[in-house]
Amino acid sequence: MIAFLVLIGIVAVYGQDLTDGHHHHHSCIHNNQQQLKATQVITSVIADMEKDGDGIVEQTEVKTEFVTKYDKDMSGDVSEDEFVKQWHQRYHDEHDFAGYLFHHFDANDDLKLTDSDVVALEKGLDTDGDGRVSVAEFQTYLTNLYTNCVPSHGN
Template sequence: MNPTLVVFSLCLAFCLGAVPHDRIAKIFKDFDKNGNEIVSDTEAKAFFTVYKQSASDTFVKKDLFVSRWMRTYHDSRFVSEALYDKVDMNKDGLLTDADIPIFYSHVDKNKNGIEWAEFEKVYLAWYNELE
Protein backbone atom coordinates (compact mmCIF):
# COMPACT_ATOMS: atom_id res chain seq x y z
CA MET A 1 0.00 0.00 0.00
CA ASN A 2 1.17 3.53 -0.75
CA PRO A 3 2.74 5.10 2.43
CA THR A 4 1.17 8.48 1.62
CA LEU A 5 -2.24 6.86 1.43
CA VAL A 6 -1.69 5.14 4.78
CA VAL A 7 -0.72 8.43 6.48
CA PHE A 8 -3.68 10.21 4.87
CA SER A 9 -6.05 7.43 6.03
CA LEU A 10 -4.75 7.63 9.59
CA CYS A 11 -5.08 11.42 9.63
CA LEU A 12 -8.59 11.20 8.22
CA ALA A 13 -9.58 8.54 10.76
CA PHE A 14 -8.25 10.69 13.59
CA CYS A 15 -9.99 13.84 12.35
CA LEU A 16 -13.29 12.00 11.94
CA GLY A 17 -13.08 10.61 15.45
CA ALA A 18 -12.42 6.97 14.52
CA VAL A 19 -9.63 6.96 17.09
CA PRO A 20 -11.57 7.39 20.35
CA HIS A 21 -9.31 9.80 22.28
CA ASP A 22 -12.22 11.51 24.08
CA ARG A 23 -13.62 8.12 25.02
CA ILE A 24 -10.24 6.95 26.32
CA ALA A 25 -9.92 10.16 28.37
CA LYS A 26 -13.34 9.55 29.95
CA ILE A 27 -12.45 5.94 30.78
CA PHE A 28 -9.16 7.05 32.34
CA LYS A 29 -10.97 9.72 34.37
CA ASP A 30 -13.45 7.10 35.60
CA PHE A 31 -10.54 4.89 36.68
CA ASP A 32 -8.72 7.79 38.38
CA LYS A 33 -11.21 8.46 41.16
CA ASN A 34 -8.96 10.80 43.18
CA GLY A 35 -8.03 12.86 40.11
CA ASN A 36 -4.26 12.73 40.63
CA GLU A 37 -3.72 11.54 37.04
CA ILE A 38 -2.32 8.19 38.18
CA VAL A 39 -4.49 5.09 38.52
CA SER A 40 -3.59 3.03 41.58
CA ASP A 41 -4.17 -0.69 41.89
CA THR A 42 -6.99 0.10 44.34
CA GLU A 43 -8.65 2.40 41.81
CA ALA A 44 -8.33 -0.24 39.08
CA LYS A 45 -10.03 -2.83 41.27
CA ALA A 46 -12.77 -0.36 42.26
CA PHE A 47 -13.41 0.49 38.60
CA PHE A 48 -14.24 -3.10 37.73
CA THR A 49 -16.26 -3.65 40.92
CA VAL A 50 -19.02 -1.40 39.57
CA TYR A 51 -19.57 -3.93 36.79
CA LYS A 52 -20.43 -6.69 39.25
CA GLN A 53 -24.09 -7.48 39.75
CA SER A 54 -23.58 -7.31 43.51
CA ALA A 55 -20.62 -6.53 45.75
CA SER A 56 -20.45 -10.16 46.87
CA ASP A 57 -20.00 -11.48 43.32
CA THR A 58 -16.62 -13.01 42.59
CA PHE A 59 -16.69 -12.19 38.90
CA VAL A 60 -18.11 -9.72 36.40
CA LYS A 61 -20.69 -11.24 34.06
CA LYS A 62 -19.87 -10.58 30.43
CA ASP A 63 -23.39 -9.56 29.43
CA LEU A 64 -23.62 -7.09 32.31
CA PHE A 65 -20.18 -5.63 31.55
CA VAL A 66 -21.01 -5.28 27.86
CA SER A 67 -24.36 -3.58 28.39
CA ARG A 68 -22.98 -1.15 30.97
CA TRP A 69 -19.84 -0.44 28.92
CA MET A 70 -21.91 0.27 25.82
CA ARG A 71 -24.24 2.57 27.75
CA THR A 72 -21.42 4.45 29.51
CA TYR A 73 -18.75 4.70 26.79
CA HIS A 74 -20.82 4.29 23.62
CA ASP A 75 -18.64 1.54 22.19
CA SER A 76 -20.25 -1.05 19.96
CA ARG A 77 -21.23 -4.47 21.26
CA PHE A 78 -18.33 -5.97 19.31
CA VAL A 79 -15.77 -3.62 20.89
CA SER A 80 -17.29 -3.99 24.37
CA GLU A 81 -17.18 -7.78 24.20
CA ALA A 82 -13.62 -7.69 22.88
CA LEU A 83 -12.52 -5.39 25.72
CA TYR A 84 -14.05 -7.77 28.26
CA ASP A 85 -12.06 -10.58 26.66
CA LYS A 86 -8.88 -8.45 26.71
CA VAL A 87 -9.25 -7.62 30.40
CA ASP A 88 -9.83 -11.32 31.12
CA MET A 89 -6.06 -11.54 31.40
CA ASN A 90 -5.86 -15.19 32.49
CA LYS A 91 -8.23 -16.20 29.65
CA ASP A 92 -10.55 -18.32 31.79
CA GLY A 93 -13.66 -16.72 30.28
CA LEU A 94 -14.47 -14.71 33.41
CA LEU A 95 -13.43 -11.27 34.59
CA THR A 96 -12.46 -11.86 38.21
CA ASP A 97 -10.42 -10.12 40.90
CA ALA A 98 -7.51 -12.34 39.81
CA ASP A 99 -7.43 -10.56 36.44
CA ILE A 100 -7.03 -7.07 37.87
CA PRO A 101 -3.40 -7.31 39.09
CA ILE A 102 -2.43 -8.90 35.76
CA PHE A 103 -4.24 -6.13 33.86
CA TYR A 104 -2.64 -3.52 36.10
CA SER A 105 0.92 -4.79 35.59
CA HIS A 106 0.28 -5.11 31.84
CA VAL A 107 -0.65 -1.42 31.59
CA ASP A 108 1.68 0.01 34.28
CA LYS A 109 4.97 -0.41 32.41
CA ASN A 110 7.04 1.88 34.66
CA LYS A 111 5.62 0.42 37.90
CA ASN A 112 4.62 3.74 39.46
CA GLY A 113 0.88 3.63 38.84
CA ILE A 114 -0.95 3.80 35.53
CA GLU A 115 -0.32 7.16 33.91
CA TRP A 116 -2.37 8.63 31.06
CA ALA A 117 0.23 7.86 28.37
CA GLU A 118 0.44 4.20 29.43
CA PHE A 119 -3.32 3.83 29.56
CA GLU A 120 -3.87 5.53 26.21
CA LYS A 121 -1.18 3.44 24.51
CA VAL A 122 -2.64 0.12 25.69
CA TYR A 123 -6.28 1.05 25.01
CA LEU A 124 -5.45 2.37 21.52
CA ALA A 125 -3.48 -0.77 20.73
CA TRP A 126 -6.40 -2.94 21.83
CA TYR A 127 -8.89 -0.80 19.96
CA ASN A 128 -6.80 -0.84 16.78
CA GLU A 129 -6.52 -4.64 16.92
CA LEU A 130 -10.29 -4.77 16.51
CA GLU A 131 -10.47 -2.71 13.36
Protein backbone atom coordinates (compact mmCIF):
# COMPACT_ATOMS: atom_id res chain seq x y z
CA MET A 1 0.00 0.00 0.00
CA ILE A 2 2.83 2.39 0.83
CA ALA A 3 4.47 1.66 -2.54
CA PHE A 4 1.20 2.45 -4.29
CA LEU A 5 0.86 5.75 -2.43
CA VAL A 6 4.44 6.68 -3.28
CA LEU A 7 3.75 5.87 -6.94
CA ILE A 8 0.64 8.04 -6.94
CA GLY A 9 2.73 10.86 -5.47
CA ILE A 10 5.35 10.44 -8.17
CA VAL A 11 2.73 10.44 -10.90
CA ALA A 12 1.17 13.56 -9.39
CA VAL A 13 4.54 15.34 -9.48
CA TYR A 14 5.43 14.22 -12.99
CA GLY A 15 1.92 14.92 -14.21
CA GLN A 16 1.86 18.52 -13.03
CA ASP A 17 1.43 21.35 -15.47
CA LEU A 18 4.94 22.39 -16.45
CA THR A 19 4.43 25.46 -18.59
CA ASP A 20 7.59 25.33 -20.65
CA GLY A 21 6.06 26.14 -23.99
CA HIS A 22 5.35 22.55 -25.01
CA HIS A 23 1.68 21.80 -25.25
CA HIS A 24 0.67 18.20 -25.74
CA HIS A 25 -2.96 17.47 -26.15
CA HIS A 26 -3.44 13.76 -26.42
CA SER A 27 -6.32 11.65 -25.34
CA CYS A 28 -5.66 9.55 -22.31
CA ILE A 29 -8.70 7.44 -23.05
CA HIS A 30 -7.47 3.99 -24.02
CA ASN A 31 -8.70 2.89 -27.42
CA ASN A 32 -7.28 -0.15 -29.13
CA GLN A 33 -7.89 -1.13 -32.76
CA GLN A 34 -8.01 -4.83 -31.87
CA GLN A 35 -10.20 -4.22 -28.82
CA LEU A 36 -7.41 -5.33 -26.50
CA LYS A 37 -7.95 -4.42 -22.88
CA ALA A 38 -5.35 -2.33 -21.07
CA THR A 39 -4.26 -5.35 -19.04
CA GLN A 40 -3.60 -7.31 -22.23
CA VAL A 41 -1.47 -4.53 -23.70
CA ILE A 42 0.45 -4.06 -20.45
CA THR A 43 1.15 -7.79 -20.26
CA SER A 44 2.52 -7.68 -23.83
CA VAL A 45 4.68 -4.63 -23.12
CA ILE A 46 6.23 -6.29 -20.08
CA ALA A 47 6.75 -9.58 -21.93
CA ASP A 48 8.50 -7.71 -24.76
CA MET A 49 10.73 -5.84 -22.35
CA GLU A 50 11.55 -8.24 -19.53
CA LYS A 51 13.24 -10.94 -21.60
CA ASP A 52 15.37 -12.66 -18.95
CA GLY A 53 12.48 -13.43 -16.60
CA ASP A 54 14.23 -12.20 -13.45
CA GLY A 55 11.31 -9.97 -12.41
CA ILE A 56 13.41 -6.80 -12.77
CA VAL A 57 12.95 -4.27 -15.56
CA GLU A 58 16.55 -3.24 -16.21
CA GLN A 59 17.53 -0.01 -17.94
CA THR A 60 19.07 -2.02 -20.76
CA GLU A 61 15.77 -3.83 -21.34
CA VAL A 62 13.82 -0.57 -21.47
CA LYS A 63 16.43 1.04 -23.74
CA THR A 64 16.38 -1.92 -26.10
CA GLU A 65 12.61 -2.02 -26.30
CA PHE A 66 11.74 1.67 -26.49
CA VAL A 67 14.83 3.45 -27.73
CA THR A 68 16.80 1.02 -29.93
CA LYS A 69 13.85 -0.79 -31.53
CA TYR A 70 11.78 2.38 -32.02
CA ASP A 71 14.60 4.54 -33.44
CA LYS A 72 13.82 3.89 -37.10
CA ASP A 73 15.87 6.80 -38.45
CA MET A 74 18.91 5.70 -36.38
CA SER A 75 19.31 9.19 -34.90
CA GLY A 76 20.06 7.93 -31.39
CA ASP A 77 16.73 9.06 -29.99
CA VAL A 78 13.06 8.37 -30.63
CA SER A 79 10.78 11.12 -31.84
CA GLU A 80 7.12 11.21 -30.90
CA ASP A 81 6.23 10.21 -34.45
CA GLU A 82 8.54 7.18 -34.35
CA PHE A 83 7.21 6.12 -30.96
CA VAL A 84 3.55 6.51 -31.91
CA LYS A 85 3.95 4.55 -35.14
CA GLN A 86 5.86 1.71 -33.47
CA TRP A 87 3.57 1.52 -30.41
CA HIS A 88 0.50 1.51 -32.64
CA GLN A 89 1.98 -1.15 -34.92
CA ARG A 90 3.02 -3.41 -32.03
CA TYR A 91 0.25 -2.92 -29.46
CA HIS A 92 -2.58 -1.52 -31.63
CA ASP A 93 -3.39 1.39 -29.33
CA GLU A 94 -4.77 4.40 -31.17
CA HIS A 95 -2.20 7.00 -32.25
CA ASP A 96 -3.57 9.66 -29.90
CA PHE A 97 -3.28 7.39 -26.87
CA ALA A 98 0.24 6.34 -27.91
CA GLY A 99 1.15 10.05 -28.00
CA TYR A 100 -0.18 10.38 -24.46
CA LEU A 101 2.11 7.52 -23.39
CA PHE A 102 5.09 9.04 -25.20
CA HIS A 103 4.80 12.24 -23.17
CA HIS A 104 4.86 10.24 -19.95
CA PHE A 105 7.94 8.29 -21.02
CA ASP A 106 9.62 11.55 -22.15
CA ALA A 107 10.70 12.36 -18.59
CA ASN A 108 12.58 15.56 -19.41
CA ASP A 109 9.95 16.81 -21.87
CA ASP A 110 12.41 17.43 -24.72
CA LEU A 111 10.11 15.72 -27.25
CA LYS A 112 12.38 12.71 -27.76
CA LEU A 113 13.11 9.49 -25.92
CA THR A 114 16.73 8.93 -25.01
CA ASP A 115 18.77 6.98 -22.49
CA SER A 116 18.38 9.88 -20.05
CA ASP A 117 14.60 9.42 -20.09
CA VAL A 118 15.07 5.74 -19.25
CA VAL A 119 17.30 6.67 -16.30
CA ALA A 120 14.79 9.27 -15.05
CA LEU A 121 11.89 6.83 -15.40
CA GLU A 122 13.78 4.19 -13.47
CA LYS A 123 14.38 6.59 -10.59
CA GLY A 124 10.72 7.57 -10.53
CA LEU A 125 9.39 4.03 -10.75
CA ASP A 126 11.60 2.51 -8.06
CA THR A 127 8.94 3.01 -5.39
CA ASP A 128 10.49 0.65 -2.82
CA GLY A 129 13.90 2.32 -3.05
CA ASP A 130 15.89 -0.84 -3.72
CA GLY A 131 17.63 0.65 -6.77
CA ARG A 132 15.74 -1.55 -9.22
CA VAL A 133 12.38 -1.44 -10.98
CA SER A 134 10.44 -4.63 -10.48
CA VAL A 135 7.92 -5.91 -12.99
CA ALA A 136 5.24 -5.10 -10.42
CA GLU A 137 6.43 -1.48 -10.13
CA PHE A 138 6.49 -1.08 -13.91
CA GLN A 139 3.10 -2.76 -14.24
CA THR A 140 1.61 -0.42 -11.61
CA TYR A 141 2.98 2.59 -13.50
CA LEU A 142 1.52 1.44 -16.84
CA THR A 143 -1.78 0.45 -15.24
CA ASN A 144 -2.05 3.92 -13.76
CA LEU A 145 -1.42 5.52 -17.16
CA TYR A 146 -3.96 3.27 -18.85
CA THR A 147 -6.71 3.52 -16.29
CA ASN A 148 -6.32 6.94 -14.64
CA CYS A 149 -6.22 9.95 -16.88
CA VAL A 150 -3.02 11.70 -15.77
CA PRO A 151 -2.10 14.85 -17.71
CA SER A 152 1.26 14.57 -19.42
CA HIS A 153 4.17 16.99 -19.07
CA GLY A 154 3.37 20.41 -20.43
CA ASN A 155 -0.40 20.09 -20.69
